[in-house]
Amino acid sequence: MRPFRYEHVADSGQAVKVAATATGARYLAGGTTLIDLMKLDVMRPTTLIDINALARDHSEIRLDGGQLRLGALARMSDVADSPVVRREFPLIAQSLDLAASPQIRNMASLGGNVLQRTRCTYFRDTSWAACNKRNPGSGCAAMQGENRRLAVLGVSDRCIASYPGDFAVALAALGAAVDLEGPAGRRAIPFEDLHRTPGETPDIETTLKDGELITGFSVPAASWTRRSLYLKIRDRQSYEFALASAAVALDLSGGTVREIRIGLGGVAAKPWRAHDAEAALTGKPITEATAQAAAEIAFTKASAPGELKFKPDLGRRTLVRALLQARAMEV
Amino acid sequence: MEQDPGSARGPSRRGLLAGATGMAALPLAAAAAPSAPSRQPMEARPQMEITLRVNGRDHPLRLDPRTTLLDALREHLHLTGSKKGCDQGQCGACTVHVDGRRVLACLTLAAAVQGRPVTTIEGLAQGETLHPMQAAFIKHDAFQCGYCTPGQIMSAVACVREGRASDDDQIREHMSGNLCRCAAYPKIVAAIREAALQSERA
Numbered sequence: 001m002r003p004f005r006y007e008h009v010a011d012s013g014q015a016v017k018v019a020a021t022a023t024g025a026r027y028l029a030g031g032t033t034l035i036d037l038m039k040l041d042v043m044r045p046t047t048l049i050d051i052n053a054l055a056r057d058h059s060e061i062r063l064d065g066g067q068l069r070l071g072a073l074a075r076m077s078d079v080a081d082s083p084v085v086r087r088e089f090p091l092i093a094q095s096l097d098l099a100a101s102p103q104i105r106n107m108a109s110l111g112g113n114v115l116q117r118t119r120c121t122y123f124r125d126t127s128w129a130a131c132n133k134r135n136p137g138s139g140c141a142a143m144q145g146e147n148r149r150l151a152v153l154g155v156s157d158r159c160i161a162s163y164p165g166d167f168a169v170a171l172a173a174l175g176a177a178v179d180l181e182g183p184a185g186r187r188a189i190p191f192e193d194l195h196r197t198p199g200e201t202p203d204i205e206t207t208l209k210d211g212e213l214i215t216g217f218s219v220p221a222a223s224w225t226r227r228s229l230y231l232k233i234r235d236r237q238s239y240e241f242a243l244a245s246a247a248v249a250l251d252l253s254g255g256t257v258r259e260i261r262i263g264l265g266g267v268a269a270k271p272w273r274a275h276d277a278e279a280a281l282t283g284k285p286i287t288e289a290t291a292q293a294a295a296e297i298a299f300t301k302a303s304a305p306g307e308l309k310f311k312p313d314l315g316r317r318t319l320v321r322a323l324l325q326a327r328a329m330e331v
Numbered sequence: 332m333e334q335d336p337g338s339a340r341g342p343s344r345r346g347l348l349a350g351a352t353g354m355a356a357l358p359l360a361a362a363a364a365p366s367a368p369s370r371q372p373m374e375a376r377p378q379m380e381i382t383l384r385v386n387g388r389d390h391p392l393r394l395d396p397r398t399t400l401l402d403a404l405r406e407h408l409h410l411t412g413s414k415k416g417c418d419q420g421q422c423g424a425c426t427v428h429v430d431g432r433r434v435l436a437c438l439t440l441a442a443a444v445q446g447r448p449v450t451t452i453e454g455l456a457q458g459e460t461l462h463p464m465q466a467a468f469i470k471h472d473a474f475q476c477g478y479c480t481p482g483q484i485m486s487a488v489a490c491v492r493e494g495r496a497s498d499d500d501q502i503r504e505h506m507s508g509n510l511c512r513c514a515a516y517p518k519i520v521a522a523i524r525e526a527a528l529q530s531e532r533a
């Protein structure tokens with residue numbers, strides 16, 4: 001691991017101030033992505049700003065005036081275990097329960113979780129020269145390589161890396177907002193706007209500005225959040241990333257869809273919201289046929305080279321099953 | 332009189348290995364020296380004063396900020412029970428408790444747990460009395476090579492404490508962060524099930 005300067009900070013104001021004066025600084029919370037990638041020499045920060053003391057101000061898990069407030073320093077396990085989250089937002093609890101391992105869920109913060117980096121082998125292994133994300137302009141070894149874990153939606157001819165997380169897919173589906181604090185002050189943006197698709201610049205993964213820090217998330221509680229679930233399909237039953245996943249939140253009225261929210265994971269370059277599929281189902285009953293039609297729409301633009309050929313179909317079947325399970329839920 | 336069982340039996344295996352490596356390195360370095368380009372002395376790395384609180388004792392240390400909790404335990408405090416398996420958060424052999432919660436010592440920087448209570452496998456037994464989970468692993472023969480065992484046991488203790496050991500499926504799910512290359516899984520599950528029942532009765 002390359003040497004770095006280590007700074008403890010007491011609050012978000014101090015964190016942002018230190019970040020503004022240091023070049024190559026990174027915030028350190030649970031470290032489950034950052035320390036891993038520093039050991040692999042993929043990430044090379046010259047300063048680490050330890051923000052764990054911010055948990056005092058930013059680890060709330062609270063339903064407040066129709067909004068679920070989640071502090072960025074809340075740990076995955078604590079949020080998954082929260083009775084209010086389990087009751088009112090089952091898909092959020094499930095997305096966290098089904099991710100990583102108990103040890104990692106105890107360590108990882110929500111803010112770090114949504115910023116976890118792709119698991120693309122060619123990004124993680126620096127012996128591969130060609131990775132536009134790690135080394136802009138160098139090419140993409142994954143296009144012709146082992147790519148079955150990578151993305152089919154939102155990709156470009158520069159990068160087919162998949163966003164690997166689960167919780168972020170639930171947040172994208174539910175239209176959450178993310179609170180940021182940076183050198184220029186505080187702002188909130190739609191969660192869906194936090195991550196970028198790769199386009200010409202796969203090395204730029206988010207819309208965060210220099211030194212900006214995630215301080216929390218707001219998720220609106222709505223008529224669709226209780227009838228919700230997160231379905232994750234993977235190679236192993238536990239402790240594995242999604243090959244395909246679907247987050248579904250559903251408001252049914254007399255058997256027809258009044259409101260629906262759909263997120264897709266494991267298949268896309270960023271936490272994916274399937275707006276077109278939502279529109280296709282609104283006002284209709286959920287049946288095998290309508291669910292399949294919506295799944296077709298969700299994957300219309302899928303690009304599936306090489307080993308990825310299986311993935312659009314797996315993604316469609318995952319979504320169909322999730323829709324039918326959500327319909328059948330007792331709420 | 333208290334006696335160090337290691338020294339009573341002569342030099343430890345670890346001491347021998349360390350000594351042998353040192354000796355082997357000398358001739359190699361000497362042979363390489365003439366042809367190697369002259370190297371600048373390594374630039375002084377900043378050291379941090381860090382107090383680690385391990386198994387109820389405070390240990391003031393001077394560490395490179397890069398030192399993980401796992402390396403601090405093994406290389407600086409010589410608590411070699413916590414094992415380095417993959418060193419990238421995938422195998423669970425390094426599992427310890429920080430603030431009573433199971434975490435991976437290989438992905439935790441020592442500087443990040445300054446002053447917080449750390450419990451390792453060495454801190455589980457009460458004197459000569461094994462922790463019930465340690466006793467259950469022995470009774471059920473829940474290991475073969477034993478390399479993953481300290482991590483398995485630390486994870487298992489937490490699994491029971493979290494209330495996630497009510498049936499075999501739940502145990503398997505909540506022990507999935509601890510790999511066993513010998514595949515002693517059925518016996519590990521049996522040991523945890525028994526220790527969980529005991530703790531319910533206690």
